[in-house]
Amino acid sequence: MQSENVNMVELKKTVCPLDCPDSCGMVAKVENGVITSLNGDPDHPYTNGFLCRKMRSYHQRVYSEDRILHPQVRVGKKGQGQFARISWDEALTLLADKLSHVRDTYGGEAILPYQYAGNMGHLNCNAGHALYHKLGTSRIIETICSAAAGAGWSMHLDKVPGSPPEVAEDSKLIVAWGINVKVTNVHFWQYISKARANGSKLLVIDPYRNETAQSADEYLQVLPGGDGALALGAIKSLLERDLLDQQMIDEQTTDFEQLAAYLQATPWQEFCEQSGLPQQEIERIATLLQDNPATFIRIGIGLSRNSRGGMSVRAITALAAALGLLSGQPGQGLLYSSKAFSGDSARVRFPELLEKPTRFINMAHLGHALTTLKDPIRLFMVYSCNPLSVAPDGSMVRQGLLREDLFTVVHEQVMTPTARYADLLLPATTFLENRDLYTGYGHFQLGVVNPVVPALGEAKSNFQLFQELAQKLRFTDEAFLQSEEDRLASYIATIEGLPADFSYQREKFSGWITSTRRRLGESVKECWNYSYRFAAAGEPGIPSIPCVLKAAEFADKDLCSRFPFALITPPHMDLLNSTFGERYPGKNGEVLIHPEDAAEYDIKEGDCVRLSNFRGKAERVAVVTDATQRGLLVAPGIFWQTDSSGTGINDLTSQKVTDIGEGPTFHESRVQIEIM
Known part of the structure; x- marks a missing residue:
């Protein structure tokens, strides 16, 4: 009897x-063991059933012909991307031998x-740290995204979480400051839409008129890096006109008199020139803010990626505090990062395995580290990144x-583009093949998920790779025996932020957990017993106080x-940093140039x-538009290097770091432009 096919x-x-603040809940449709669609989870309180266009087709990457599914070793020249397949046992043996040789010959810091x-x-983001500590390797300072912004926030607000994004629903004025919400925080738009339906206005502050600014009620074009000067100028204006609530400042903040003295002594010219x-x-902007007590400011990380980046965040938090936006009233808020949950990183990174301190290397200084260190790097190991x-x-x-004496491993x-330079290339799972714990930094939800499908081919998760590698190295510490x-x-x-009655049991865990650090209807002073410190x-x-700095x-x-x-090099609608670059082979991306600049250089x-x-250099396609300002080129997106150009947009950016936090200065490069 012939059996019937069952779907x-x-x-x-x-x-x-x-790496997105939305950290969306998703629902994967699996038909006969194959993922056929991805959608937003309607049960997730922040995602609410909507998924960005980048991720709706992510399952195509899982089954793509471009997928790396087997261990491989380089057989061509570095950078040519030519490899031969080997077994996992061969790969792990080779890697273990290389690690041991480098450590024994040059020391772990090599x-x-x-x-x-x-x-x-x-789980997977931190998977390698235990082994690296055990080997005594050099240690990366993870600064490449939000180091300056985080340092700026922490100087004045310490560990205080940002405001819940849903507070913006009740706002009368929402300020998207240095953030292209429609591209990098798309789920925040739902609160903007609800607020605007009730009469709220959206103000966008940015160096160029991006997608969000095009949909705003008002757009303010600030100079790149001039955000701090604008924020401080607004406080100065309110102070001079006696429009600040001094009683609120006295009760909920400290040291305002130090900032006030600086603002009064600094001429207006400083704030105008820098902004x-x-x-x-x-x-006018100061008056707009003062006239709308129910204001919500959404701070973008991008505005911190310049030589004054930390100071810009510091100044914006000072403006928010001076306006009383930390008071917990309806519609009042300030959000950079939710800081919804915090756990003991030692439980996933195992610093106790490090026998003695080893050198730190800033992520922003990778070029220097690979080329000019006195004690050279001999083995370079990459995962979850495309440096x-x-x-x-x-x-x-x-x-x-390209160094012949450097052995590069890429998972x-x-x-x-990085994988093309590997000496040993290892297949990695996608998130749809992993078990893990996720917490968003733009909302207040936590979730633990199982693999949607088994790993394809011979792909291994970060966690699996490092546990098996530790076994090959015959390490028996408890960390390497964990499941x-x-x-x-x-x-x-x-983890702090979990409900008091929460008890984790895998078989009983389901749905989404909302953080107890979500502040609604309370001031920072009431909720955290913390006063904002202007100094x-x-x-x-x-x-010690926010002040105007000159650019580098x-x-x-x-x-x-x-x-x-x-x-400046802001995000692109179709990319997330460099992720999804494989979708656009041979594409260099675009550069926005002001019409008057284009005419002067005969660019069409x-x-x-x-x-x-x-x-260095990078190739782009010119877009002539008044969305940017004179003298400012805007090159959205980190497209992969092409065979014709061999370079990318970050060939132009500097290894210099920000004023605080040692973050990179991606948005502060000087360049020239010419027709090819």
């Missing part, structure tokens, strides 16, 4: 793992790990990867004379142009 359909919940938030699951706005415009595309000064990174899903469930349970037991103790040389590269007279354009819409400086 088995399952709906499985998971979470987007990418090994450099490089990882970041390509997968933000707490690029006339005094009357700054005063050749995302690290600054990409030409120097490429130079380092990856597809053939990224996924052991480590998850150990970490979850330390904060910092490192030597760091001003943007203001360098020598560079300005040789490279007449400022360059659609022209292929070359951007260059003393660090």
